[in-house]
Amino acid sequence: MSTLALQFRDAYINGSGPALAAVLTPIAPPQDPDRLRSFYQFTNAAYLSKDIHYALFHGKGVKISKAEQNAWVDVFSAYWEAAGEILKCEGHHPGASTIAVFNTWKKLANALIRGYSGSSGIPAWTLPCLYTVGKYLRTFAIKADIEAAAQGSAGFGFQDDIAADIDKNANLEEAARIINRMFTLCLSDRAPIEESRKWGIYNTTNLLFKTYFKINSVGLTKNLLRAINASSADLPPLGAFPKSHIVTFKYYVGVIHFLDENYAEAEEHLTSAWRMCHRGAFKNRELILTYLIPCHLVTTHTLPSQRLLAPFPRLERLFRPLSNCIRKGDLVGFDAAMSAGEEEFVKRRIYLPLERGRDIALRNLFRKVFIAGGFEDPKDGGPPIRRTRIPVAEFAAALQIGNHATDRSRVDIDEVECLLSNLVYKGLMKGYIARERGMVVLSKGGAAFPGTGV
Amino acid sequence: MNSSVPPWRATASAPVSTPSAFSSATPAYIPVHARRSLAPNQANPPAPYASQPTMSTPAEAETRKRVEFPPAVRTYVQRCFAPENNIPSVTTAEMQEKLRATITTAAENQKLGLIDWERLALPQVMIQNERNKILANPSVSSWAMSSQSTSPGDSSRKRKSTDLHQSETGSPPWRKANHRNRFEDRVTYPPTEKKPRITLDDSSKSRANLEMRRKRFEGVGGSHGGSLSSSPTDSPAPTTEVDQGPVIGRCQALEKNYFRLTSAPNPDTVRPLAVLRKTLDLLKKKWKKDGNYGYICDQFKSLRQDLTVQHIRNDFTVIVYEIHARIALEKGDLGEYNQCQTQLRVLYAQQLGGHPTEFKAYRILYFIYTRNWTAMNDALADVTAEDKKDPAVKHALDVRSALALGNYHRFFQLYLDTPNMGAYLMDMFVDRERLSALAAICKSYKPDVNIRFITEELGFESDEQTARFILDHSTEKMLEEKNGSVRLLAPKAFTFFEQAKAEANRIVDIKGQI
Numbered sequence: 001m002s003t004l005a006l007q008f009r010d011a012y013i014n015g016s017g018p019a020l021a022a023v024l025t026p027i028a029p030p031q032d033p034d035r036l037r038s039f040y041q042f043t044n045a046a047y048l049s050k051d052i053h054y055a056l057f058h059g060k061g062v063k064i065s066k067a068e069q070n071a072w073v074d075v076f077s078a079y080w081e082a083a084g085e086i087l088k089c090e091g092h093h094p095g096a097s098t099i100a101v102f103n104t105w106k107k108l109a110n111a112l113i114r115g116y117s118g119s120s121g122i123p124a125w126t127l128p129c130l131y132t133v134g135k136y137l138r139t140f141a142i143k144a145d146i147e148a149a150a151q152g153s154a155g156f157g158f159q160d161d162i163a164a165d166i167d168k169n170a171n172l173e174e175a176a177r178i179i180n181r182m183f184t185l186c187l188s189d190r191a192p193i194e195e196s197r198k199w200g201i202y203n204t205t206n207l208l209f210k211t212y213f214k215i216n217s218v219g220l221t222k223n224l225l226r227a228i229n230a231s232s233a234d235l236p237p238l239g240a241f242p243k244s245h246i247v248t249f250k251y252y253v254g255v256i257h258f259l260d261e262n263y264a265e266a267e268e269h270l271t272s273a274w275r276m277c278h279r280g281a282f283k284n285r286e287l288i289l290t291y292l293i294p295c296h297l298v299t300t301h302t303l304p305s306q307r308l309l310a311p312f313p314r315l316e317r318l319f320r321p322l323s324n325c326i327r328k329g330d331l332v333g334f335d336a337a338m339s340a341g342e343e344e345f346v347k348r349r350i351y352l353p354l355e356r357g358r359d360i361a362l363r364n365l366f367r368k369v370f371i372a373g374g375f376e377d378p379k380d381g382g383p384p385i386r387r388t389r390i391p392v393a394e395f396a397a398a399l400q401i402g403n404h405a406t407d408r409s410r411v412d413i414d415e416v417e418c419l420l421s422n423l424v425y426k427g428l429m430k431g432y433i434a435r436e437r438g439m440v441v442l443s444k445g446g447a448a449f450p451g452t453g454v
Numbered sequence: 455m456n457s458s459v460p461p462w463r464a465t466a467s468a469p470v471s472t473p474s475a476f477s478s479a480t481p482a483y484i485p486v487h488a489r490r491s492l493a494p495n496q497a498n499p500p501a502p503y504a505s506q507p508t509m510s511t512p513a514e515a516e517t518r519k520r521v522e523f524p525p526a527v528r529t530y531v532q533r534c535f536a537p538e539n540n541i542p543s544v545t546t547a548e549m550q551e552k553l554r555a556t557i558t559t560a561a562e563n564q565k566l567g568l569i570d571w572e573r574l575a576l577p578q579v580m581i582q583n584e585r586n587k588i589l590a591n592p593s594v595s596s597w598a599m600s601s602q603s604t605s606p607g608d609s610s611r612k613r614k615s616t617d618l619h620q621s622e623t624g625s626p627p628w629r630k631a632n633h634r635n636r637f638e639d640r641v642t643y644p645p646t647e648k649k650p651r652i653t654l655d656d657s658s659k660s661r662a663n664l665e666m667r668r669k670r671f672e673g674v675g676g677s678h679g680g681s682l683s684s685s686p687t688d689s690p691a692p693t694t695e696v697d698q699g700p701v702i703g704r705c706q707a708l709e710k711n712y713f714r715l716t717s718a719p720n721p722d723t724v725r726p727l728a729v730l731r732k733t734l735d736l737l738k739k740k741w742k743k744d745g746n747y748g749y750i751c752d753q754f755k756s757l758r759q760d761l762t763v764q765h766i767r768n769d770f771t772v773i774v775y776e777i778h779a780r781i782a783l784e785k786g787d788l789g790e791y792n793q794c795q796t797q798l799r800v801l802y803a804q805q806l807g808g809h810p811t812e813f814k815a816y817r818i819l820y821f822i823y824t825r826n827w828t829a830m831n832d833a834l835a836d837v838t839a840e841d842k843k844d845p846a847v848k849h850a851l852d853v854r855s856a857l858a859l860g861n862y863h864r865f866f867q868l869y870l871d872t873p874n875m876g877a878y879l880m881d882m883f884v885d886r887e888r889l890s891a892l893a894a895i896c897k898s899y900k901p902d903v904n905i906r907f908i909t910e911e912l913g914f915e916s917d918e919q920t921a922r923f924i925l926d927h928s929t930e931k932m933l934e935e936k937n938g939s940v941r942l943l944a945p946k947a948f949t950f951f952e953q954a955k956a957e958a959n960r961i962v963d964i965k966g967q968i
Contacts (some may be wrong), residue, residue, distance in 0.1 A: 023482065220826060254790070259828050346835045352827060355858050414911060418863035424898035432900040441900075 003032060005055040012062050021128035024079060025146050026086050026105070026136050040083045052076045071115030071122050075129075078108035101408045102137075102171055109137050109178050116185055116197065124191065127200040134179050134207050141175035142214070169215045176211045176220075181225065183208055187231060198235055201228065202245035209252040247276045251288055258291050259349060267295040285314050285350035293319055294353035300453070301360050301428075303327060318344060326357050329365030332402030333356055362419060363428040367449045369398045370442060386454065388442040392416055392433070395440065413438075472556040510931075526571040527557065544578040552577035583720055592911050609831070678694070700765035702726065708733045712755035727766055733757055734774060747785045754778040758797075772801050772808035779813065783878045788820075795820065812874050815846035819879040822854055830854070846873040862891035868911035886958040888912045888923065893955045896948035902934065902941040927954040 004023060011019035028035040038127035043051035053073045057064065066071070082104035087098040111435035112133055115122040122129075149168060183204040205224055214222045228235070238246055254269035270292040277285050289312060293304050303323040309316040318341065325333035338345070338355065345351035373394070374386035396411040399419075420440055423429040429449055442448035533539060534553050556577060560566050575583070703724030710725065710733075725733065732794050734757065758778065762769050779794035795817060803812040814837060821830040841847045849868060856865040865887060869880050891912055895903060905920045914920040921933060921940060928950035934941050 200543065259831075261827055346831065349828075349831045352858065353835060355855065358859055412863070415861070415863040418861055418911070421894045421898040422860040425894035433898055434901075435899060435903055 002038075002042075002055070003035060008056055009062055012064070015125055017125050017128035019444055020126050021132040022134050024075075024108075024129050026082065026140075031304070036083050037087055040080060040087055043080070048077050048080060049073050051078070065120050066122045067118060068115075068122055071111075071118060072086065074111040075108065075115055075122075077110040078104065082108050089383070098140065098143040098147045102140040102175075105133070106178060109133050109182075113178070113181055113185055122198065124195050124197045127186075127203075130182055130185075130200060131203050131207070132273060134182050134204065137175050137178060138172070138207060138211055139213075141171040144171040145169055151249055172211060172215050174219075176208065176215065179204060179208045179211060183227075187227060193236060199241065201235065202241055202249045203405050206245065206248040206252060209249075209256075213252075218256060218259060221252070225253065225256075243276050243278075247273050247281075247284070250276070251284070254288075254295075255291055258295060258353075261352070262421070263295045263298040263353065267292065269297050270295060272404060282311075286315060289315055290348055290350065290420075292317075294350045297326075297357050297360070298353045301363075307370065322354060322357060326361045327364065329361050329363075329368055330402060331358070331361055331365060331399070334361045359423065359426060363423055363449065363452075365398055365401075366420070366423065367452055369394050370448055371454060385444065386448075388431070388444050388448065390440045390442065392420070392438050392440060395420060468913075493843065513764065524566060524571075526568060530571040530574065530576075531557075534578070539576055539578065541578045541582055544581050548581055549576075549578045552581050558579070582718070583722070597702060701763045703729070703760060703764055708736050709753060710756045710760070710761065712752045715759065715763070719759075724763055726761050726764070727770065728751040730757060730760055730766075730774075731770060734770075734777070738777070741781060745779070747787070750781060751778075751787065754781070767801065767804065767806065769807040772798065773804045775801065776808055776813070779816075780875055783816070783875050786878070786882070788882075792820070811841055811844035811847050814841055815844070815850035815874070815876060816879060818847075818850035818854055819876050822857060823879060823883045849873055850876065857887065860890070860894060862887065862894070863911060864893075866911060869913050884913070885923075886955075889927065889951055889958050892924075892927075893948065893951040896942075896944040896951055899944040901945070902936075902943050905933070905940045905942055908942065927951060 007023050008020065010018075011023060022029070022450075026036070028037075029320070042055075053069065056072060056076065057060075057069050082101065085097070085101040085104045087093075089098060089101055112122075112130060116124075116130070130416060145168065148171065183201070186197045186200040186204050189248045205228065209221055212218060250269045250273035254273060256267065257263075257266035270288055274285070274288045274292055277288060279285075289304075289308075293315070296302055296304070298452075303326060304319055309319065314424060321337040322334065322341065324330075325337050334357070338351075342351065345354055370386070370390065373387040373390055376387045378384045393412060396413060396416045399411050417433055417435065420429070420433055424431060424433075426452065429442070430447050431440055433440055446454055448454060531553065534549060555568055557566075652704065701719050701721050701724050703726040704721045705723050705725045706729055707725065709721070733753070737750060737753050737757070740746070754774070754777075757774055761767075761774060775794045775798050779791050779798065781786070782791035782794060795813065798808070798810075798813050799817070802808060802813070814833075817833050818830070818837075821827075821833055825834075837847060837851070842851065849872060853865060855869050856862075856868060869877075869884060872880055893909070895908070895911075905917055906922070908914070908924075909917050909920040913919070914923065917940065924933060924942060924947070928947050932943050932947040932950065934943055
């Protein structure tokens with residue numbers, strides 16, 4: 001206990017939130033591997049709060065109000081209890097249970113929330129404690145769910161139906177509710193901004209996002225965004241927050257929009273996450289790109305460069321074959337690459353936007369038809385003009401490229417028209433179809449395929 | 455620290471106080487005492503104590519002089535007190551009271567030797583069942599239920615081997631889907647086959663019903679039902695009854711109205727599997743004959759409920775859910791369909807047979823309709839390479855990709871060739887896709903298009919239907935007659951369809967969605 005109490009006092013006197021949070025971690029620091037054990041063994045349930053109070057606040061040094069002292073004693077009592085369960089698990093004790101760890105850690109989280117919410121309670125500069133406790137609450141909940149699942153179902157309830165996977169995430173859902181209270185705790189603080197818990201809003205939001213994603217309730221994230229938006233007037237500007245909070249926040253908001261197929265907004269958020277992300281955070285950068293690249297394909301029709309993907313071999317493997325086919329207008333290759341990568345794409349939830357790349361591949365193919373059409377005889381010695389009236393049959397022929405000759409060839413002309421019609425509708429191609437004459441009339445003057453130079 | 459106790463058990467072990475009036479009733483009667491206190495009910499007829507040596511009551515010696523209990527009774531009493539038979543929600547006092555009443559009644563009626571003590575339910579179980587019965591089904595007395603078992607409904611032994619929808623008719627089902635959707639189908643009639651109940655005493659019974667109804671709601675607020683009133687996700691601790699394993703039904707009636715459970719079910723109103731099989735046959739026949747959806751849906755819901763409370767999960771369960779899903783689909787009841795769909799997904803995961811690919815295909819089509827892309831992602835992740843060989847799954851995947859790419863040509867070809875009952879689902883979004891296609895066509899064709907072309911491309915049945923559809927979403931001026939054919943002035947009509955498309959693409963929200 002002595003070391004733990006010492007660290008607490010040091011951190012408190014220095015006013016260092018992170019140092020204080022380091023005291024409340026469930027994992028003993030490497031330089032003091034027995035910290036948790038010695039803390040647990042220094043007292044027992046009967047003398048718990050007295051001993052803790054004595055260790056933390058006896059003697060001179062820290063000046064803390066009575067109310068706050070009590071809050072910390074509650075917090076450390078709960079921490080002591082949790083430490084007992086954690087040590088049991090670490091020692092593979094027969095009565096060890098991650099569910100018990102979660103339950104005791106939950107008490108710790110609740111004690112901390114109480115400590116903050118009371119009047120003259122724990123001050124806001126100690127918020128990193130809340131982050132640490134919240135973070136591990138989520139971790140323990142996931143472990144507890146795994147253990148609960150191994151123990152078998154909790155029964156059917158009074159359901160009319162069988163629904164088996166309702167309480168699969170029971171503990172994590174509970175953790176989400178507690179983290180949600182942390183979120184409210186931060187958002188609703190009315191203290192002047194210098195000492196407000198509002199500074200914790202993005203960190204708790206991120207933790208909650210992460211949890212909602214895990215329990216497959218992405219829909220709930222909308223409520224948080226709404227709540228943040230509603231009080232945005234009282235919040236400091238994003239730039240004032242620690243970058244680490246903002247990058248994660250932007251990433252999640254981007255992915256949320258991405259899943260709703262709002263690619264433009266998704267791109268905006270993901271791009272700012274990408275810009276701010278620390279260059280050493282390889283995994284995070286890779287994650288951001290995983291969603292940013294498909295976004296880019298949909299919104300700006302551009303493909304990732306070799307240079308961009310060079311540091312990320314996994315992404316290179318994921319996107320390169322597809323990109324090459326899109327660039328070349330190789331539809332058969334595109335379809336093959338899509339089905340080859342399908343499993344991975346679907347797992348990462350990027351299948352749907354990537355599929356839209358087919359339009360770009362088709363555009364590139366039809367653009368080739370246009371270019372192969374060559375030029376019309378120049379009139380009056382003017383500059384040569386591209387042939388802009390192209391029979392639908394020529395596009396149909398292009399679609400046959402790559403198909404095996406023995407396939408039930410004959411492309412359906414109506415389908416070709418349909419594909420052309422779509423490109424025109426989507427603005428990838430400018431012109432119109434004159435159905436009766438079987439002709440496509442494209443725009444003159446280098447505007448037939450906007451953005452591609454012809 | 456109760457380290458090994460999962461959270462939902464930890465709270466459930468708290469003593470549950472229950473209306474003690476129930477403990478005094480014998481199974482056949484419905485108690486009418488209102489609960490006024492937690493103290494044991496004093497209104498019981500003070501029965502001569504017929505107790506067993508293990509119960510150390512003052513009356514013990516006296517009783518023993520009068521009646522010599524057969525060994526079967528003794529073992530029965532021993533079983534009552536065995537700790538493994540203890541039910542936490544029934545206190546020992548209540549149990550003893552019940553036991554006393556049971557043995558006394560038997561002794562008074564000279565039935566001590568007649569009762570099969572080995573099979574007789576333990577008093578704690580009786581108490582629980584009575585409570586359940588009252589909570590579960592106040593409107594039907596157990597007598598009335600069992601009297602129906604010999605009703606003509608039994609004659610439906612001829613079980614259709616074919617699935618319901620396959621035996622329907624030859625013509626494609628979606629063509630006549632709408633004709634049956636008349637008002638009367640949406641009205642729930644009281645079940646027509648109900649025999650007049652054997653009534654004990656009508657007036658007192660209806661009063662009893664009222665009483666039970668009141669109790670049911672009282673229980674919700676009280677300590678007993680406290681955790682039930684909140685939504686299931688909010689209450690991590692279901693009451694103890696939940697953990698006590700499946701109910702085994704005793705009800706013999708084929709039909710049963712659906713009633714949402716608010717407490718553990720009563721075996722007397724639950725039909726065992728053998729009866730449920732007959733029920734399904736009856737329902738299939740009735741559906742074919744009457745097509746009364748309100749009735750059928752209600753019956754299927756109670757059928758599903760009986761399966762659930764008895765923890766029956768086998769091929770029959772799958773069949774029930776599949777048939778209900780198909781019927782709901784046919785009637786466009788997407789809420790109910792979706793519930794079945796969700797359950798089927800769980801059932802299929804357990805390899806219980808049925809038609810998993812057929813329903814995987816529906817699921818994909820359903821998400822196209824609801825435009826739930828997040829769920830669509832999940833559905834796609836569920837499709838295995840093996841599934842893709844199935845024509846229905848392949849069809850659904852093709853539909854999805856055709857729409858994703860805006861390939862209306864392919865989409866409407868697929869629409870006209872939909873396997874199983876997928877066409878009912880496709881009907882839900884086909885107009886939406888027609889609007890999208892028309893927007894694209896109007897944007898890209900000049901100067902006009904023959905509506906013949908639209909009829910063919912967009913799967914309309916006739917040019918008239920096409921024209922009507924166009925007029926519904928634009929104005930007469932957009933159509934023009936030229937050289938004996940009606941033509942759509944595409945460029946002019948574009949804004950109409952673009953707008954209508956946006957209108958139609960608002961997110962569809964359906965209750966019970968996964």
